[in-house]
Structures are given as structure tokens and as C-alpha cells.
Amino acid sequence: MAYDEGLAQRLREALGDLPDVVEKRMFGGLACMWRGNMLVGVMGDDLIARVGPDGMADALKQPGARVFDFTGRPMKGWVVVAGEAVGEDADLADWIDRARDYVEPMPPK
Template identity: 60%
Template sequence: MAYDEGLAERIRARLGADPAISEKRMFGGLAFLHEGNMAVGVIGDELMVRVGPDATGAALDRPGARAFDFTGRPMRGWVVVASSALSEDEALDAWIEEGDSFAASLPPK
């Protein structure tokens, strides 16, 4: 599955040159990792975000978000955000910040 390179570029622009951030092809898309822990990624034209188990309910209440169900079983602590909810830079920024903050809270891999 191809991923939206435009969305990936928007993410790169926001994460900047942070040396803690790396990229890795995963799930047929592109993942952005903070010290080895996945923070956000792009699958198709959608954004996947690692929000953590405690924040999943609140994240699912936000526009365009749904449970990340890649294998037929929803993954706790992860959401997918529809591209239609990412047209505004402020919305994308908020999701990236949430995913990066959660990943940064985990021990480095």
C-alpha cells in the first residue's frame, strides 16, 4: 500500500531536525519514531497516532478519529485520523504533538 507523501512531508516539516526522530517503513506506510517508539505514521492518506491507552477514549471523540484496527482487533492506545480531518495545520499539529509526547514518555528502544 502506498502512502501519501504530501502528508509525510507535512509531518517531517513539523518534527524538524529533532535527532530523536527517525523514519521507518511499517504497515505498508511510513512511521515516525521518537527514540525507537512509534509516535505517528501515514497509511494511505490517513494518519495513525499513538495516543496511549489512557487517552484513547478522548482521542476517539475528536473529528475524523477511529480505532486503529489493522489486524481485525482494535489496538488500544492507537487511533487513525481521516485525511479530511487533517486539512488544517492546527489539527495536524495537535495530533503530531500528542503522538510525539506519548512516544517521548516511553523508555528509548
């Protein structure tokens, strides 16, 4: 599966000042790891964001967000956000911030 290279580039730019970010190919797309923990990524034309179990309810109320159900089993704490819903840089930054809020307290791997 190919992924939206334009969205991937926007993620790279938005994460540019964050130390210890590494890209990995996952889910047929691209995952951005922060200190060894998955943070955000691109799958197809969509953003994937790790918001944590406590952030799910609010995240799913946001435009374009849905449960990340890649294998037929929903991934707890993850959402998929339609590419159109992150077309503006401010919207993309909001999702990155949500993911950072969850991942930041995690110990590095």
C-alpha cells in the same frame, strides 16, 4: 499499499526540530519513530497516532478519528485520523502533540 506523500512531507516538516526521529516503512505506509518508539505515521491517506490507552477516549471524540484496526484486532492506544481531519497544520500539530505526550516519558529503545 501506497501512502499520501504530501501528508508524509507535512509530518517531516512538523517533526523537523524534534531530535532522534527516524522514518520506517510499516503497515504499508510510513512510521515516524522517536527515540526508537513509534509516534505517528501515514497509512494510505490517513494519519496514525499513538495516543496511549488513557488518551483513547478523548482521541476518539475528535473529528475523523477511529480505532486503528489494521489486522482485525484493534491496536490499543492507537488511532487512525482521516486525512481530511488533518488538512490544516494546526490540526496535524495537535495530533503530534497528543502522541508526544504519550511517547515522551517512554524510555528510548
